[in-house]
Amino acid sequence: MRVVIQDDYEKMCEWAANYIADRMRAHKEDRPFVLGLPTGSSPLGVYARLVEKNKAGEISFANVVTFNMDEYLGLPHEHDQSYWYFMHDNFFDHLVDMKPENINILNGMTDDPEGECARYEEKIASYGGIDLFMGGIGVDGHLAFNEPYTSLTSRTGLRDLTTDTRIVNSRFFGGDPEKVPAQALSVGIGTVTDAKEVLVLISGHNKARALAAVVEGGVSQKWTCSALQMHNAAIIACDEASCGELTVDTYKYFLDIEKGERL
Numbered sequence: 040m041r042v043v044i045q046d047d048y049e050k051m052c053e054w055a056a057n058y059i060a061d062r063m064r065a066h067k068e069d070r071p072f073v074l075g076l077p078t079g080s081s082p083l084g085v086y087a088r089l090v091e092k093n094k095a096g097e098i099s100f101a102n103v104v105t106f107n108m109d110e111y112l113g114l115p116h117e118h119d120q121s122y123w124y125f126m127h128d129n130f131f132d133h134l135v136d137m138k139p140e141n142i143n144i145l146n147g148m149t150d151d152p153e154g155e156c157a158r159y160e161e162k163i164a165s166y167g168g169i170d171l172f173m174g175g176i177g178v179d180g181h182l183a184f185n186e187p188y189t190s191l192t193s194r195t196g197l198r199d200l201t202t203d204t205r206i207v208n209s210r211f212f213g214g215d216p217e218k219v220p221a222q223a224l225s226v227g228i229g230t231v232t233d234a235k236e237v238l239v240l241i242s243g244h245n246k247a248r249a250l251a252a253v254v255e256g257g258v259s260q261k262w263t264c265s266a267l268q269m270h271n272a273a274i275i276a277c278d279e280a281s282c283g284e285l286t287v288d289t290y291k292y293f294l295d296i297e298k299g300e301r302l
């Protein structure tokens with residue numbers, strides 16, 4: 040696993056956007072470049088930079104297919120806290136050449152969650168898998184909506200959200216955890232780790248405990264993002280603020296080995 044430490048959130052986002060843009064440009068195959076995408080505040084700066092690059096003609100989304108990580112159960116597209124709404128509002132609507140038919144987001148209004156999730160997995164497989172899955176994590180180390188103790192081989196399915204996650208996410212629901220849906224559809228940890236590359240963004244003091252557990256702790260279903268330790272092309276892009284709980288030798292090791300990557 041690589042850990043790329045940047046000074047602050049903005050630099051972390053710049054590094055990640057450059058990395059994704061490089062990967063998109065390097066993709067020379069006829070089949071589309073398949074990109075997995077997260078929601079949350081962490082990727083916002085990356086989305087803004089990818090939009091800038093797209094508008095400047097530096098990268099094209101004409102041959103890109105996207106699969107989002109997760110969606111709340113029971114929120115319609117037009118709900119301003121649905122992940123469908125978030126993705127269009129913050130990203131897809133601003134791209135000049137993204138084809139709507141290439142956007143895949145789990146349908147939170149389905150009356151057949153199992154079928155919806157099985158079809159999602161089949162559709163990912165039909166494109167030959169995901170080339171690059173970008174992600175963020177929760178303060179408890181959850182990746183997508185794979186809360187602590189979700190199997191590290193899990194596939195796309197229905198998930199119960201923990202009270203802690205509903206409290207954390209209540210900032211988007213008027214501060215009321217009861218208004219946060221109690222369930223979501225989510226790709227599994229196995230779905231993410233099947234991707235050829237995984238790039239996870241970790242920023243801020245409130246993620247410091249999770250970053251230390253994911254990087255220095257063992258592979259454990261308690262911190263589901265720690266499954267990345269078993270992936271041979273996983274990168275964590277993080278900022279200084281999130282490094283507060285790393286041991287000094289781990290911190291120095293990654294600064295040393297990634298010194299060319301510091302922006």
Ligand code: GLP
Nearest residue numbers: 077079080081175176177183184
């Ligand atoms: C939600 C999403 C996760 C996301 C997490 C962190 O729980 N399901 O995919 O990584 O929030 O969000 P933020 O980046 O806002 O801290």
